[in-house]
Amino acid sequence: xxxxxxxxxxxxxxxxxxxxAMTAIKKEMDVLGVIILGMVTAVGGGIMRDLxxxxxxxxxxxxxxxxxxxxxxxxxVFVILYFHFKGYRQISGYWFQHMxxxxxxxxxxxxxxxGVRAAFEGGMGINYFLPVFLGTITGVxxxxxxDIMAGDRPYxxxxxxxxxxxxxxxxVCVFCWRRFGENTAMLTGAVSVVVLRILAIRFRWNLPKVxxxxxx
Numbered sequence: 731x732x733x734x735x736x737x738x739x740x741x742x743x744x745x746x747x748x749x750x751a752m753t754a755i756k757k758e759m760d761v762l763g764v765i766i767l768g769m770v771t772a773v774g775g776g777i778m779r780d781l782x783x784x785x786x787x788x789x790x791x792x793x794x795x796x797x798x799x800x801x802x803x804x805x806x807v808f809v810i811l812y813f814h815f816k817g818y819r820q821i822s823g824y825w826f827q828h829m830x831x832x833x834x835x836x837x838x839x840x841x842x843x844x845g846v847r848a849a850f851e852g853g854m855g856i857n858y859f860l861p862v863f864l865g866t867i868t869g870v871x872x873x874x875x876x877d878i879m880a881g882d883r884p885y886x887x888x889x890x891x892x893x894x895x896x897x898x899x900x901x902v903c904v905f906c907w908r909r910f911g912e913n914t915a916m917l918t919g920a921v922s923v924v925v926l927r928i929l930a931i932r933f934r935w936n937l938p939k940v941x942x943x944x945x946x
Contacts, residue, residue: 735847738916739796742840747772747800749833750876751807757880761808767876768804772837773797775871779845779864783852831931834873834885834892839923842869842896843916846903850912858904865900866893869923891930891937899923 750771754764773790780788790797845868849861870886870893877884886893903919910918929935 745837747803751804771876772800774875839920869896895926
């Protein structure tokens with residue numbers, strides 16, 4: 731069981747590290763910026779979760795294997811793109827967007843259920859709200875920090891049912907936790923996030939918003 735949880739956390743770390751690195755490269759950051767943004771995207775949500783739970787120092791610093799793995803992935807992405815494409819501007823928009831969405835979706839699903847697991851392991855499963863909140867903040871926190879540091883409007887607020895998918899997955903995971911066990915709950919929750927994200931991207935689902943048109 732411990733190996734499976736470690737593998738899931740590593741998958742989410744690599745996926746979000748890749749997402750952060752590719753965003754940094756698109757913004758034409760230097761190699762240090764790419765590594766830092768990849769690390770922040772990968773461990774930022776977990777740090778927020780641990781601070782809320784009162785776990786200090788956060789696990790990202792106690793077990794630096796995840797932060798270092800994100801840094802290694804980010805550096806590798808930078809080297810591959812730097813030498814293969816001979817400059818950032820030749821990165822295909824279509825390829826970049828689909829790789830970024832795939833990495834984001836996978837990382838979101840894995841980290842959402844990891845946040846729910848942390849809540850239950852910390853004895854915080856006293857109600858449904860706290861595990862769902864911790865699952866959501868673990869899932870979207872890194873991406874939120876990534877977008878702020880990259881100078882973008884946070885992706886979770888504007889497109890493709892991003893935070894909503896994390897909330898749904900966390901709700902499913904919490905609902906199944908006491909009924910079907912930890913493994914089934916985590917798998918079902920993560921799959922729910924991924925499926926909703928894929929459907930939202932495929933059919934361009936977005937939450938309603940008010941569009942302001944300036945009068946001239």
